[in-house]
Amino acid sequence: MGKGRAPCCDKSRVKRGPWSPAEDLRLITFIQKHGHENWRALPKQAGLLRCGKSCRLRWINYLRPDVKRGNFSKEEEDTIIMLHQTLGNKWSKIASHLPGRTDNEIKNVWNTNLKKKLAVKDDEEHPKGDESKESSSTSSSSSSTSTIVSSGKGTLEMELDEQKNQGSSTKKPRILENVQDSTPREVSNHQFWPTKKPNELSSSSISSNNSNITNSSQVDVSKPEDDRKGSLLNIRGLYDVHSSLEEVNKPEEIGVEIPLESDYDFWNMLDSLSSFQSGGIQLQNVEAGQSSKFGDAYNNGEVENKKWLRYLENELGLDATKDETHNLSKNVAETLVPENFQYEIPLKPAEVHPGTIGNFHLWPSL
């Protein structure tokens, strides 16, 4: 410790900023296939121009199959508030009690929502002149009551006890019964994994092999794929409940395996699509060679690829008759890829559903 620390990566050589769908897919595919035993080496192995840290973060906060998105339920908010009283800004610990929620998300919700809510409540309880106002909503809370909300259970209680025993006595519990209804946040429209109302998504429903997952650090995908069949890219459940979209039929136990090193043309195609998406390049300008390249690779018969592409088609319900947007993108996609593979290409993020593949949201709308 302490000594000069080598930078985690060469910042000048890594890409930064928002992730493209191709990068996402590449990361997911790699982890699905190889796990993530070494984050530092992962980007290179996966062919990503990203810092390992960035990959880890992206995975944990966004791409993991068990990430729950959308509004926090009242219960979740109460739990966060309660835990925050005891644990302070230990977001990862708090997250461990909220299956599917990430520390980053909880931190954001706290800073943008719950903190204010509590401040307002404090104002009501301790009208002006009360110096505890701001600090009482933070980890250095000095609220005066000892009533604690009773939504916590099991390990949560144990942890709270533990915290108390460890002498975190500076944090006193807060009365929560007056906390107002949680202001419903917009459901994030960038979905890769299922969006369900919090109450609908029990941790056990996330995926067959992830039933014990409770937080990011507990997701064990460091094992190779064979140990995790049915978890990553087992796209059942990888659907979005976006209002205008229908759920597609999902086979129960199919683990999708996306070809990785086996087909660089595929990745080139994706890269070209994402650069098209982000750079506004006219589709017609996508090199014809690229499409035929991909087509050749496809036709050359990588059986795995075929299986995957066919599965994707079926899985994603990429039915040409879906809607106008899809028809448009279908035409686009057909110029790039063989008949059986369709990829929805957002032309302008504001006009179509960016980051969607059929009914599946793939990356954040930017």
Add this chain to the structure above:
DNA sequence: AACAATCTCAACCGCATACCT
């Protein structure tokens, strides 16, 4: 419609800690 103010949240940064040799 245009602009400003505010909000949201994904991603980055740097430190702390764990682990390995």
Add this chain to the structure above:
DNA sequence: TAGGTATGCGGTTGAGATTGT
């Protein structure tokens, strides 16, 4: 035990979205 390295964590930032004027 010391030093080096990888990962985890919490604070912060900034771009895009939303809301208000």
